[in-house]
Amino acid sequence: MRHYGRWVAAFVVLLIAASLIRSVITNDRFEWGVVGDFLFDSRVLDGLVLTLELTVCAMIAGVLIGVLLAIMRLSPNPLVSGASGFYIWLFRGTPVLVQLLFWNFIAALYPTIDLGVPFLAPDLISLNANTVITPFVVALLGLGLNEGAYMAEIVRAGVLSVPEGQTHAAQALGMSRLQTMRRIVLPQAMRVIIPPTGNETISMLKTTSLVSVIAYAELLYASQLIYSENYRTIPLLIVASIWYLVMTTILSIGQYYLERRFGRGHSRELPKTPFQRLKSVLVPGHERPTISAQRSPDSAGGGFA
Amino acid sequence: MSVTPMIEADLVCKQFGRNEVLKGVSLTVQPGEVMCIIGPSGSGKSTLLRCVNHLEQIDAGRLAVDGELVGYRQEGDKLYELRENEVAQKRADIGMVFQHFNLFGHMTALQNVCEAPVQVKRVPKKQAREVGVELLTRVGLGDKLDAYPSQLSGGQQQRVAIARALAMRPKLMLFDEPTSALDPELVGDVLKVMRELAQEGMTMLVVTHEMGFAREVADTVVFMDGGVIVEAGPPAQLLGSPREARTRDFLSRVL
Numbered sequence: 001m002r003h004y005g006r007w008v009a010a011f012v013v014l015l016i017a018a019s020l021i022r023s024v025i026t027n028d029r030f031e032w033g034v035v036g037d038f039l040f041d042s043r044v045l046d047g048l049v050l051t052l053e054l055t056v057c058a059m060i061a062g063v064l065i066g067v068l069l070a071i072m073r074l075s076p077n078p079l080v081s082g083a084s085g086f087y088i089w090l091f092r093g094t095p096v097l098v099q100l101l102f103w104n105f106i107a108a109l110y111p112t113i114d115l116g117v118p119f120l121a122p123d124l125i126s127l128n129a130n131t132v133i134t135p136f137v138v139a140l141l142g143l144g145l146n147e148g149a150y151m152a153e154i155v156r157a158g159v160l161s162v163p164e165g166q167t168h169a170a171q172a173l174g175m176s177r178l179q180t181m182r183r184i185v186l187p188q189a190m191r192v193i194i195p196p197t198g199n200e201t202i203s204m205l206k207t208t209s210l211v212s213v214i215a216y217a218e219l220l221y222a223s224q225l226i227y228s229e230n231y232r233t234i235p236l237l238i239v240a241s242i243w244y245l246v247m248t249t250i251l252s253i254g255q256y257y258l259e260r261r262f263g264r265g266h267s268r269e270l271p272k273t274p275f276q277r278l279k280s281v282l283v284p285g286h287e288r289p290t291i292s293a294q295r296s297p298d299s300a301g302g303g304f305a
Numbered sequence: 306m307s308v309t310p311m312i313e314a315d316l317v318c319k320q321f322g323r324n325e326v327l328k329g330v331s332l333t334v335q336p337g338e339v340m341c342i343i344g345p346s347g348s349g350k351s352t353l354l355r356c357v358n359h360l361e362q363i364d365a366g367r368l369a370v371d372g373e374l375v376g377y378r379q380e381g382d383k384l385y386e387l388r389e390n391e392v393a394q395k396r397a398d399i400g401m402v403f404q405h406f407n408l409f410g411h412m413t414a415l416q417n418v419c420e421a422p423v424q425v426k427r428v429p430k431k432q433a434r435e436v437g438v439e440l441l442t443r444v445g446l447g448d449k450l451d452a453y454p455s456q457l458s459g460g461q462q463q464r465v466a467i468a469r470a471l472a473m474r475p476k477l478m479l480f481d482e483p484t485s486a487l488d489p490e491l492v493g494d495v496l497k498v499m500r501e502l503a504q505e506g507m508t509m510l511v512v513t514h515e516m517g518f519a520r521e522v523a524d525t526v527v528f529m530d531g532g533v534i535v536e537a538g539p540p541a542q543l544l545g546s547p548r549e550a551r552t553r554d555f556l557s558r559v560l
Contacts, residue, residue: 165403165405166410168360169401169403169408169466170421172403173397174394174395174396174398174425175421179424183424184409
């Protein structure tokens with residue numbers, strides 16, 4: 001028999017899978033009924049909404065901070081570039097969980113937040129830290145500032161991927177450094193920046209669960225609150241996991257199409273999407289042209305270096 | 306002399322680290338003059354061009370464009386380094402065409418041409434568009450307005466790049482080996498545009514390997530080697546009967 005190794009491997013995999021499935025079904029302590037009861041519980045769904053909100057807000061903050069830091073990092077001014085380097089070093093060098101806790105206890109460090117001119121009028125506006133820094137603000141500060149450090153490196157790589165000649169041409173036309181960055185370099189850097197940003201978003205979605213330690217009722221903490229009342233710990237952790245899986249799956253699909261779109265110009269013929277492949281199997285002889293055959297604005301970037 | 310020279314270089318020096326690229330280059334380009342610089346690679350031709358356009362700072366000597374020092378402001382006998390936006394302003398008056406075209410890849414031909422007038426000179430979009438269409442038509446690309454650089458041949462891209470530089474209404478055009486990256490059959494179209502430009506009286510400083518173009522269009526040909534000007538003169542004299550042995554040696558290899 002040829003390929004007997006494959007048959008053995010397949011058999012072992014099936015055996016393990018079967019025993020796992022059997023144990024999941026027959027072990028009552030999974031309490032699948034409870035999972036079903038709580039999957040669409042309003043508290044869980046509220047937590048889900050908060051998780052999504054936090055993911056979006058933290059990513060927006062992260063991208064904005066990242067772009068700013070990347071531009072600062074590439075500045076010819078050593079102080080500006082150094083400040084950005086310090087930020088990245090600090091925020092990438094400490095765990096995000098520790099940062100979250102720090103922001104949570106910021107009121108102990110600064111009981112009031114004073115805004116004003118240093119030395120002249122130091123406390124123009126004075127706010128009570130305990131009222132201003134809500135759990136949402138803590139979560140946003142913790143996740144957004146941390147994400148900014150990672151996004152900075154992604155944006156920097158994107159900016160460096162744009163050929164130097166583009167900058168020279170823009171400068172020779174009399175464009176300022178900022179104009180060159182905004183109008184010429186950043187739009188072309190997007191092809192390199194977008195795909196890893198998708199990864200970061202997926203990763204952020206899961207990282208928001210850390211916020212449960214500061215009692216912000218996102219998906220995980222909402223589930224924890226329920227199981228602290230009814231002691232159905234495992235089923236509620238499964239409920240949270242199911243929702244995380246649903247959301248990361250949706251984001252991964254979005255990521256796949258995004259990468260396809262921004263990968264254009266690198267290879268002539270794009271591989272078929274799973275949907276297109278399914279279609280060509282189901283409807284033989286009905287081949288639709290792939291996107292690469294059509295011309296659109298974004299496909300122009302890859303033509304020259 | 307009554308007329309201010311367009312370019313006046315006096316013993317210009319430039320070094321990258323320990324590598325001396327320009328070792329005291331002096332030349333004068335009058336308004337309306339076409340000067341071609343020839344010479345082996347690494348002789349400092351492109352660096353000289355980049356210095357004229359403030360893309361590189363010179364280390365010693367004096368370099369002035371249209372009577373104004375490059376990169377510095379003179380007050381009394383003190384020199385002050387120009388601020389970034391002042392440098393940008395000066396660059397806006399000097400057109401530059403690169404060996405590798407450097408068209409903006411995410412913009413159409415017309416957008417490439419309109420970008421700087423709108424962003425730098427604050428020309429109204431509609432007016433910039435009209436000028437852009439006119440310029441692209443002039444370089445023979447009236448039917449490629451909405452094409453992206455990747456859809457154009459090298460020769461077409463270079464002509465868009467020339468139109469892009471002209472859209473800023475420059476008083477001086479710098480060409481850095483504009484045909485070196487082109488397939489032989491595409492060189493002619495680009496040279497034709499440059500020839501027309503010269504005939505219209507544009508002041509041009511051209512680094513080139515096209516001896517035919519230099520002979521036909523240039524008022525002066527300069528031969529550079531090892532960071533210095535070896536010899537300069539009218540094309541017929543320099544290309545026909547060079548005085549220096551190094552010039553003869555170079556010409557015998559390229560002609």
